[in-house]
Amino acid sequence: MSDTIQQLKDIVLNFDIDNAEAVAKAAINSGLDPVLAANTLTDAIRDVGDRFGKGELYLPDLVCASEVLKKAFPIINEAIEASGGSQSSLGKVVIGTVFGDIHSIGKSMVATLLYAAGFKVIDLGINVKSEDFLAAVKEHNADILAMSALLTTTAMEQKKVIEGLKSTSLRDRVKVIVGGSPINQEFADSIGADGYGATAPEGVKIAKRLMRIEQ
């Protein structure tokens, strides 16, 4: 059993995207508790995230480790659901790049680091319409909505989404974090966001602060 756990750790720590699905399937087929399997992967990605934060690893490492999880987790989650179990998380975050904007790197970094920190992340991708953000917040009962905008011309979309949250009575149920190169604290305050992060690690700190998690 310890070999199986080590293999799960290794696919993340060695960024082994090609073998991720096979190792996850083998782990489940070997009878490993799927919650333990999920926790093993989460611990490993947290380690990758920590080393990225210290400057020991780089963006390609972080993203490739995240890809490993994207392949392995559906298999493990399926087994968790089949067994009637569940995995704990620090909170649910809906994240995306706003409508009209197709920049994905910053948003994906934040999503990966949030995931590594222990949040459940629902990544809506890029060019996300206001109504899709609102629907996802409602559907997933999100604790946090994180929006990225890399263009001056799209930054105001963040305000539009916040206005949408107000008009659909969702604003009080969800904290809003904004980021992106044209965004600063002043802008975040002006549109009524709850937090602003200049970097991906800062975004995670803000998310934890908003969830009142000790850091």
Added chain:
Amino acid sequence: MQNGFKRKFEPLKILTDSQVEQIHTASLNVLEEVGFKYESNKALKLLEEHGCRVDYKTMIAKIPPSLVEWAITKTPSSFYLKARDPGKSIRLGGNTLYFMNSAGARYVDIDTGMVTMPTMDQNNIAVLISDSLDSVNVFPSYTPYFEIEGIPPVMSCPVSCAQRHRFSTKPSRGAQPSDSFIWETQIAKAVDAQIMGCVEGAAPLSLAEDPCNAAFYYLEADFPIYIASGSIMGGSHPVTIAGASVSHNAELLAIIVLLQCIKPGAGVIANNFVSAMNMATGDLSFGTAAIAMHQMAYNQIWHSLYKIPVNNTGSAFSNAKIIDYQLGAEKLPLATCSALSGANLIVLHGGVTAELAYNPVLAIIDDDVAKTLGRIVEGFAVNDETIGLDVIRNVGSNGTFLNTRQTRTMWKTEDYVPGIFDKTSYQEWVNSGKKTVIDRAKARYEEILATYKPVPVTPEQDKEINRILKEASQYYKKKGLI
């Protein structure tokens, strides 16, 4: 017409002929096998009529090599761009090198490095300064600042275009987001000028709806087109220079195909704005060796094989936050590589801090940089007069060349004498208060402000520009964007 600098020697080559062919062939493979996403049914229908295999659901067109090569042959090797002042018009292409102003989102304070939202006055002054600089031949879109205080973001492109035409008689490039091309085309026509239309792809391998619409609109107005596919090696393009060259090539060729299908023979300049990624932060990294090599390979392929005018943006920005040694060390090698390898247009003046900031004082310093590079590409003459064997013989071993007619008549043309760089002696420098190049550029900035008067638009033209901006504002209000 602005003459630009005439390159007198063969552009520097970084690839063998076989490597050029490999990259071209791989680009054709990408377009034929993977295809290119055009987010416009109108564009897809046109491409289908020209022989592309189109999947309307994914919006991907697979482009046959014959169509790509037809489009290349249809694109002229140069085109004329009419300015408000015909004397400031340019012909882009061939062996001529011009310079384009750079840009930045915000105004950067030269002394503190702090960035702030530029006021309308700061925007107008920056345009005026660049209008006064001989080596700024053309302006890009939303220049010098991406944003202007008090202007709604969706109006920033039309307003910027209007102010460029009010404070400069030089040609300009249009923009593409949020239908801004409608208003920019009207503004250019109101002052009897052309603008270079803008059609920018979104790497990897796609062109959004706005630029597709801009392509049809600008070509209908009979304007030439600037194309680009800004990307990041390791992000939206492969991390290898060869792989990124193929992806980038395929993207620009796909845009060329659309443009030539819309209007065969349309003038096009193809821009290279590929940056590297800072793998610790995901931010753009400027002034790197990989960008320089990517641009050189690109210039070689497009200049020698496709014979389509090329623009390089790699030297427009630096990651330096202020005007310092890093800024020069990041911008100048790229600009030099671009100039030597065949670029027809180099974006240079005034950009700092990775697209975040701009300052016209830097544009004044860059004027000297551009003129130095221009002087280099013009090369030197080798003939009896310039060799001057008689002069060498007469001076012999003991004399000086200073008192010769050759020196007196030729020293100014053989070299470029900078206007801003400090060439004083050490003692003069101490006695003058140890002025830096930035101090000197600031003094020149004040001098330009006090003495330079751009040619104004006529009252009728001004009134028409106001009408267009008002119409644009109402249009965006109706769309809920203001």
